[in-house]
Amino acid sequence: MNQIAEPDAVEPKPAEAPLPPGLYIVATPIGNLGDLSPRAASVLARAEVIAVEDSRVTAKLLHRIGAKRPMTPYHDHNADKVRPGLIARMASQPVALVSDAGTPLISDPGYKLVRDARAAGIAVTTIPGPCAAVAALTLAGLPTDRFFFLGFLPSKEKAREEAITEVATVRATLILYESGPRLGATLKALAEGLGQRDGAVVREISKTFEEAVTASLADLAARYAEAGPKGEIVVIVGPPGPRPAATEEDADKLLRAALEHLPVGRAASEVAKETGINRRDLYTRAMAIKEGD
Numbered sequence: 001m002n003q004i005a006e007p008d009a010v011e012p013k014p015a016e017a018p019l020p021p022g023l024y025i026v027a028t029p030i031g032n033l034g035d036l037s038p039r040a041a042s043v044l045a046r047a048e049v050i051a052v053e054d055s056r057v058t059a060k061l062l063h064r065i066g067a068k069r070p071m072t073p074y075h076d077h078n079a080d081k082v083r084p085g086l087i088a089r090m091a092s093q094p095v096a097l098v099s100d101a102g103t104p105l106i107s108d109p110g111y112k113l114v115r116d117a118r119a120a121g122i123a124v125t126t127i128p129g130p131c132a133a134v135a136a137l138t139l140a141g142l143p144t145d146r147f148f149f150l151g152f153l154p155s156k157e158k159a160r161e162e163a164i165t166e167v168a169t170v171r172a173t174l175i176l177y178e179s180g181p182r183l184g185a186t187l188k189a190l191a192e193g194l195g196q197r198d199g200a201v202v203r204e205i206s207k208t209f210e211e212a213v214t215a216s217l218a219d220l221a222a223r224y225a226e227a228g229p230k231g232e233i234v235v236i237v238g239p240p241g242p243r244p245a246a247t248e249e250d251a252d253k254l255l256r257a258a259l260e261h262l263p264v265g266r267a268a269s270e271v272a273k274e275t276g277i278n279r280r281d282l283y284t285r286a287m288a289i290k291e292g293d
Helices: 038-046 053-063 080-089 110-119 132-138 157-167 182-193 217-223 248-259 266-275 280-290
Strands: 024-025 050-051 072-073 094-097 122-126 147-153 173-178 196-202 212-214 233-238
Touching: 024 080, 024 110, 038 053, 038 094, 038 122, 050 080, 053 072, 072 080, 080 094, 080 110, 080 196, 110 122, 110 212, 132 173, 132 196, 132 212, 132 233, 147 157, 157 182, 173 182, 182 196, 182 217, 196 217, 212 217, 233 280, 266 280
Parallel strands: 024 094, 024 122, 050 072, 050 094, 147 173
Antiparallel strands: 173 233, 196 212, 196 233
């Protein structure tokens, strides 16, 4: 009588070694929970405590990876009060920091925790992963060689206009976060303050209804004037167009200002960088200005 062979015993997975004490900055998914990296899951499962924005959100993530860990709230409203206790724990325990979604420290108070941990001589480790700002930039189809992150613009109209004026001359793609109810007003202010630039409204990144709408700022403002969409929103604004060619009058003004604190050669070099005018021509003009004065 033939005997049925029993399957080989499955070797139990060895337990992972405890984490060394310190602060672990852990990026979490911005939509699809499958985006959590194996390393991030491992760190979260072994941390003695996890500093979270909302324990309900992080609890779902921990359930996904089959882990139960102590959590403590850490957000804008309690950060100053909670921070010293977390720093004290890091001296002997591994403490993880997460945000509700994406990479901690991007538009949240986490940088102060990192600053104080380093000042206390505590090891800080980052576990990189999803970031809505960078993900939206890759979807927008706008220049990526230089970009400037603005976070959330002020909600009050005057302050928002001033913030936009400050970055109007920045020669880089702009990235900002926004909510649905405020989107129309923000796009209108961007169109009025920055002029005819290309833009994109990106939302629900890595989720079922991921969307990237690209158009001019004016067209986007009109599209979302009545009601903004639901979900997490990132606005991308293309850089300004080429600078208009500098005139001789412009060059002379810049040279005179530069010559007040720089030698002729340096003044010519600095103005050449700013205007694109040939440095040799500017040097000759700077010498004439210097002799004339």
